[in-house]
Amino acid sequence: MELKDLFLTPIYLLLFYGIAFAVRKKVTNKFTKKYFIPALTAKFVGALGLGLIYQFYYGGGDTFNYFAHTKVVYQAFSDSASVGLKLIFGDNTKFDPELTRYIAQMYWYGSSTEYFVVRVAGFFAIFSFCTYAVIGLMFAALSFTGMWATYITFVRIFPLAYQKLALAVFFLPSVFFWGSGLMKDSLCVGALGWTFYGFYHATIEKKNILFAGVLGALGAYVLVSVKVYILLSFLPPALLWVFNENNQRIRSASVRMLLKPFFLVLGGATALLGTTKLTAGDDKYDVDKIGERTRINSTYLTSQVATGSAYNIGTFDGSIGSMVKVAPQAVVVSLFRPFLFEARNPVMLLSALEATLFLYLTIKLFYRTGILKSLKLIASQPILTFCFLFSIVLAVGVGTNSGNFGTLVRYKIPLMPFYLSALYIMQYKAAVPKKPKRPQLNRLRNTPRLAVTE
Template structure:
């Protein structure tokens, strides 16, 4: 960070808050209004804290590698706006004499996913004199917009839990820290929120279909460009969600029972086709090669760790069969580890505290409700089915890929709002009816959320 960060950041923060207060009324109501500014503030705090920790604690890292690339692009733009714009928007294929002198200094120029983040950061840099902290704040705002869309979608589905859903989406330390600054994770968590919002409104609620489809496709495009495996984990349970909702709308119980296996197979089949089409020919994410790549990534990341944060989920040879074998350990490590006694530094301690919360809520909820009743509730409620399948699928993916808790804490943040949100929704659904009646004023207020909480 430089002197211009100290001088310009307060000015831009004032501008960002001015914009936030001016649009808050349009995207909130009486019940959600109180979360808008605090949630945005946490995102801004996370973006600034991430930069400070990487600079003074880690002594560098990916966030400053991205920023180093933006410096080259900004220099090119100042020398020749045409060259700078080509580096931001142009193709990386072939030889371009206008940008050749800069390409040699861009290590990630031919790394599609990393350079996509560089493109976004460089574009933001044009509007803030390429100031690191302000670029980070813009990433935080981009991420927040998607997460607010995610929150509105959740409370439209189950408005009674609007308070606890706000905790699940906005107030988990790992999510607002790792998902706020100049990193891939900020783009991904925001894009996932837009995809979730667009998918729900376009295919299930069927409201403002064109607008919702565009929003969902933008989110999906960002995920494909940065971390396609998140979309691959999202797609099958999302399509299953659509078929489950359509199955529920069939009035005849007999017809529902007969058609449910058909809808299930269609949802899984469509998800698999979508996954294979998205990744066909991709050396990194092709379904046929994903097991092999997972083994390589896990071994590499584990070998790079010398501070005691590595974990071992068992041996696997890269085949999909061996991945299935280690899946239970991968789910456990992603959702419920590191344990508190495994924490080796303050960042790991925060992750361990969140994992302890997940473990406590999971065990207590399944114990109080009953294991069989809990699984019946999950199977009967499409939103719960979607959230848990998405969380489990992504947990297996990141648990087998990471190899150490340092990378795992970042990789798993997209599943955390969905898993915790599903637990909170289950908590409300599983309450005895008499307790819900005593909270009638809350129910009445929650009905207002269903009517008012939307971004249309």
């Protein structure tokens, strides 16, 4: 960070808060309104805290590597607006002699996923005098819009738990810390939120389909561009969610029983087709190669750690079968580790405290409700089925790929709000034997489509 960060950051914060207070009444109601500014503040704290931790604790890292690339783009824009725009919006797979001297300074120019982050940061740099802290705040604000979309979607589905859902979505320390600054993760948690919002409103609620579909498609595009495996983990449970909802709306119990296997097979086939088409030809995520890539990534990341943060979930040879074998350990390590006694530094301790909370709530809920009753409840509620399946699928993926807790804490943040939200919704469902009366969450006057939390 530089001296200009100290001068410009307060000015931009005032601007961002002014915008936030202006739009708050349009995207909230009397129940959700009180969480809007605190949740945004948590994101801003996370963005600034991320920069400070990387500068003074780690002494550098990915966030400053992104910023170094961003400064090259900003310099190019200062030299020639057309050249800068080419670097931001142009095709980085084609040679352009006009860009040569700038490309030579950017190691990640040929990497589509990392360079996507640079594109976004470069665009923000134009409006922030290429100030690291301000760009971080812009990433936080962009990420916040998607997380707010996640929250109001959950509240729309289950209004009774609006207070605990706010905790699950906004106030988990790892989520607002790692998912707020100039990093891939900020874009991913925001994009996942818009994908979730768009998918629910377009396919489940079936209202404002075009508007919701466009937002969901934009979110999916960002996920494909940055971390496609999140979308791959999302698609199968989401499609199953659609078919479960449609199945439940059939009045005849006998017809429901007859059609349920059809919905399951169709959902699975659609998900398989979507995931294979999305990754065909991709060296990193092609279904035929994903097992081998997972083995290589895990081995590499584990070998790079000499601080005691590495973990071992067993051996696997890169085949899908071996991944299935280590899947249970991968789920445990992603959701419930590191344990408190495994924490070796303050960052790991923070993650360990969250993992302990997840473990405590999971054991408490399943113990009080009963394992069989809990499983029946999950199977009978499509939103719970979706959340738990998505969390488990992504947990297997990140648990087998990480190899150490340092990277795991970042990789797993997209699943954390969904898993904890599912626990809280399940807690309410288990406590109320009969269908509860929905509270009157009336819309504010002139509330647009984003605030449909009645």
